[in-house]
Amino acid sequence: xxxxxxxxxxxxxxxxxxxxxxxxxxxxxxxxxxxxxxxxxxxxxxxxxxxxxxxxxxxxxxxxxxxxxxxxxxxxxxxxxxxxxxxxxxxxxxxxxxxxxxxxxxxxxxxxxxxxxxxxxxxxxxxxxxxxxxxxxxxxxxxxxxxxxxxxxxxxxxxxxxxxxxxxxxxxxxxxxxxxxxxxxxxxxxxxxxxxxxxxxxxxxxxxxxxxxxxxxxxxxxxxxxxxxxxxxxxxxxxxxxxxxxxxxxxxxxxxxxxxxxxxxxxxxxxxxxxxxxxxxxxxxxxxxxxxxxxxxxxxxxxxxxxxxxxxxxxxxxxxxxxxxxxxxxxxxxxxxxxxxxxxxxxxxxxxxxxxxxxxxxxxxx
Ligand code: GN1
Ligand code: MG
Numbered sequence: 001x002x003x004x005x006x007x008x009x010x011x012x013x014x015x016x017x018x019x020x021x022x023x024x025x026x027x028x029x030x031x032x033x034x035x036x037x038x039x040x041x042x043x044x045x046x047x048x049x050x051x052x053x054x055x056x057x058x059x060x061x062x063x064x065x066x067x068x069x070x071x072x073x074x075x076x077x078x079x080x081x082x083x084x085x086x087x088x089x090x091x092x093x094x095x096x097x098x099x100x101x102x103x104x105x106x107x108x109x110x111x112x113x114x115x116x117x118x119x120x121x122x123x124x125x126x127x128x129x130x131x132x133x134x135x136x137x138x139x140x141x142x143x144x145x146x147x148x149x150x151x152x153x154x155x156x157x158x159x160x161x162x163x164x165x166x167x168x169x170x171x172x173x174x175x176x177x178x179x180x181x182x183x184x185x186x187x188x189x190x191x192x193x194x195x196x197x198x199x200x201x202x203x204x205x206x207x208x209x210x211x212x213x214x215x216x217x218x219x220x221x222x223x224x225x226x227x228x229x230x231x232x233x234x235x236x237x238x239x240x241x242x243x244x245x246x247x248x249x250x251x252x253x254x255x256x257x258x259x260x261x262x263x264x265x266x267x268x269x270x271x272x273x274x275x276x277x278x279x280x281x282x283x284x285x286x287x288x289x290x291x292x293x294x295x296x297x298x299x300x301x302x303x304x305x306x307x308x309x310x311x312x313x314x315x316x317x318x319x320x321x322x323x324x325x326x327x328x329x330x331x332x333x334x335x336x337x338x339x340x341x342x343x344x345x346x347x348x349x350x351x352x353x354x355x356x357x358x359x360x361x362x363x364x365x366x
Contacts (some may be wrong), residue, residue, distance in 0.1 A: 046115035062154035137234020138291020179325030253310025304358035315344030
């Protein structure tokens, strides 16, 4: 979409001022995101506009209602504790008609947020200190939701972190072979099949009560949090579409697979891809602290397995999408999902080697 078109869409929202510039954000894998700057006699006001991917989020109104519930709850917590309620949570900007979304002539489903000022979204962890702060903020986010009534939430993506279900979807994709790519990924398929049993790890523990259900974020990668430019603290957790009942292992694991990796998620030189144990430790420290030591012993003990399973699950999802012909994640070239899958599987293999060390690190938090 060009600038003029986006300016026209922006007209529909309660923005302060007139739009003067648009920048596209290209890092998310699902929705289309634009930063819109507006000017008025009050100065510059900045906003984030997104087209929700409605082939993935089939009921976008339900997603928006979830987001409104969650952000309101967090705002209440921030106000009660005297924290910065303006920057500490996302704020949905309504349309001039008082609606939380705008559907354009082509059927695109638009939503808007206030831009979180004086904060940065990073694509790679730059220091242990930084990752401890990220962990603390994601842990704190979950703690803020500990007394949130999850029964008001719609399930935005059913079975989102049901690893067994992800495995079954992979089997279906392999059998359908929709994109005719199966023969070219023989080794990757074998890699997943050898690990089928592990896919039940979280499900089993939730089913028998060893691991409790909590309200979790479910997409805790580094670029879903804004860090304050001055203090470096994680000021605002974003991308709230997948907030749902889930396991703490998923939130911990997803952060590790992305942030503790030595390389980008689509790095193709696999010698450069491994898990950085010092980053694993740094995140664990912050996360457990952010949760104010409310995790059960069983949860803490299982954190290394959470990291391992989320990495495997994400690799399975990338490989499944490759087999399906790239219908889910945004890709930049035809092998992109395969490269991402191989990258995740390299991390999985590395974590298998380092499982004892990860368990040892976690010991000190018990
Ligand atoms: C997607 O939307 P984004 O880019 O923050 C995906 C996550 C994956 C991640 C892999 C709703 O996250 O589950 O872990 O890509 N989000 C959804 O990078 O599927
Ligand atoms: Mg995101």
